[in-house]
Amino acid sequence: MTERRPRKFFALAALAGVVSAVVFLAVSELVALLVAREASPILAVGSFVIDIVPQPLKELAIATFGEFDKIALLAGLGLGVVIASAIAGVLQFLRPPLGVVALGIAGALSVAAIVTRAGVTLLAFLPPVIGAIAGSIVLMVLCRRLRGWQRSTAGPEPSGAANESPVGMDRRRFFVLAGVTGAAAVIVGVTARAVSMATSSVEAVRRALRLPAPRSTVTVPVGAELDIPGVTPLITPNADFYRVDTALTVPTVNPDSWRLVVDGMVDRRVELGFDQLLAMGLDEYAITLTCVSNVVGGDLVGNAIWLGVPVRDILRLAGPQSDADMVLSRSIDGYTASTPLSALTDDGLDAILAIGMNGEPLPLEHGFPVRMVVPGLYGYVSATKWLTGLKVTTFAQDEAYWTPRGYSEQAPIKFSSRIDTPKIGKTVAAGRIPVAGVAWAQSVGIEAVEVRIDDGDWQPATLSTPINTDTWVQWFVEWDATPGTHYVSVRATNKNGELQLEDAAPIAPNGSSGWQRSLISVA
Numbered sequence: 001m002t003e004r005r006p007r008k009f010f011a012l013a014a015l016a017g018v019v020s021a022v023v024f025l026a027v028s029e030l031v032a033l034l035v036a037r038e039a040s041p042i043l044a045v046g047s048f049v050i051d052i053v054p055q056p057l058k059e060l061a062i063a064t065f066g067e068f069d070k071i072a073l074l075a076g077l078g079l080g081v082v083i084a085s086a087i088a089g090v091l092q093f094l095r096p097p098l099g100v101v102a103l104g105i106a107g108a109l110s111v112a113a114i115v116t117r118a119g120v121t122l123l124a125f126l127p128p129v130i131g132a133i134a135g136s137i138v139l140m141v142l143c144r145r146l147r148g149w150q151r152s153t154a155g156p157e158p159s160g161a162a163n164e165s166p167v168g169m170d171r172r173r174f175f176v177l178a179g180v181t182g183a184a185a186v187i188v189g190v191t192a193r194a195v196s197m198a199t200s201s202v203e204a205v206r207r208a209l210r211l212p213a214p215r216s217t218v219t220v221p222v223g224a225e226l227d228i229p230g231v232t233p234l235i236t237p238n239a240d241f242y243r244v245d246t247a248l249t250v251p252t253v254n255p256d257s258w259r260l261v262v263d264g265m266v267d268r269r270v271e272l273g274f275d276q277l278l279a280m281g282l283d284e285y286a287i288t289l290t291c292v293s294n295v296v297g298g299d300l301v302g303n304a305i306w307l308g309v310p311v312r313d314i315l316r317l318a319g320p321q322s323d324a325d326m327v328l329s330r331s332i333d334g335y336t337a338s339t340p341l342s343a344l345t346d347d348g349l350d351a352i353l354a355i356g357m358n359g360e361p362l363p364l365e366h367g368f369p370v371r372m373v374v375p376g377l378y379g380y381v382s383a384t385k386w387l388t389g390l391k392v393t394t395f396a397q398d399e400a401y402w403t404p405r406g407y408s409e410q411a412p413i414k415f416s417s418r419i420d421t422p423k424i425g426k427t428v429a430a431g432r433i434p435v436a437g438v439a440w441a442q443s444v445g446i447e448a449v450e451v452r453i454d455d456g457d458w459q460p461a462t463l464s465t466p467i468n469t470d471t472w473v474q475w476f477v478e479w480d481a482t483p484g485t486h487y488v489s490v491r492a493t494n495k496n497g498e499l500q501l502e503d504a505a506p507i508a509p510n511g512s513s514g515w516q517r518s519l520i521s522v523a
């Protein structure tokens, strides 16, 4: 029986392909660690995918995987790499050098993904190039062994036990090479990535940083926090604060080298270092941040006490020209947000550059060392993290990251209210229980919150004492819950006398609206 290419050779060729891909990635990681840390192909390609995925797919990913959306992305990417490299292995086995060509294409795509990212250094092309070369060599050698082994199986069985048969030799060499390079690559790759993350010294710098004392602090008034189990705390601890951004790995920006450039339509270009920013004098501001992706009843909203400097003070140094109407804020990772200039120069609105959050330097994932926070505007048009630039411009001339991706260029927060307790899906005991939650109308303030049980009358809720109009308030009503299932609804009125929008709207293009209506089971 002479089946020319037994199936096992295809499987082994696929294995050779996967081993060479692992070598490619591991060598890239090692070279990246040595010469250009930002140039990891797997992360660059991942970030590239994040940028090009259509918005509905991104929302689906967030809805399906929640906080694990990035891990899911990496897992998906990993699966893609395994499948593609297995095919490359088979190609190389059947039609050399097609597998090597495939690795070359993968290397070229990685280079493209890396060099088109913001903040890359000169040598950033090296990791994928050297990685692809190393992977190709391994692939060529493994496939040559495999072909030798296959040829000797096809020939007559050698006789004599004195010498090892060529079949045995090629087989052994194939497995030893595949095993040793595969295992070594995994060890090198994982170690390089771990070292790269552990020695990112910026977290250590942040921990050592002592921020100057604020000139003025926020006073939390008596009665600002209701004592009701299950209601969202007035101040969101940093560790619980929601995080939304397009960054696959958290950018690490050292305050020592941080610069803010204010340019565009200004009388004078201004450049500031971190110490200069601190020297302008810091004050505390309580501001509730909200994401445009927050659905009715959702939790992409948080309240913190920020330490910072008004943006208007910075802009004044540069002197914005009168025909400008927008500031494009830019992050180290290339992200941009478009904020109306008027919102940043308004004396009555505390738009700030924040450097502290709840008594600490900004956590890395919340924009260390400097971010923007603007009361009353959704985060995507105002709250740029890892801030590096403010370009004074016009909406006609420039657009921000999300504008061509289906979101409005301007986006004031639609004020809203949320039920925190009782929780949906949890059965509560009949009797007198509190219905409580939060409501926010940043820059205007909440005037009233009303609650309705089933189709009953709207009853006024008791509000906590607000810190200011930029923060959320807590609210509650007492409810005599009777056994059965009930709809509990909530709606707010702001201090301009406007009622919260009843019509439901999706999050795109400029934020959700509608009254929350929760089905609660009472037993």
Ligand SMILES: Nc1nc2c(c(=O)[nH]1)N[C@H]1C(S)=C(S)[C@@H](COP(=O)(O)O)O[C@H]1N2
Binding pocket: 241, 242, 243, 244, 245, 246, 247, 289, 290, 291, 292, 331, 332, 333, 335, 365, 366, 367, 378, 379, 380, 383, 384, 385, 386
């Ligand atoms: N650099 C950068 N800044 C960013 C974003 C981003 O993707 N990149 N996302 C914005 C969005 S959509 C929101 S809602 C807020 C969230 O800030 P947080 O993660 O600190 O809660 O950051 C904003 N700033």
Ligand SMILES: [Mo]
Binding pocket: 244, 290, 291, 292, 293, 378, 379, 380
């Ligand atoms: Mo957002």
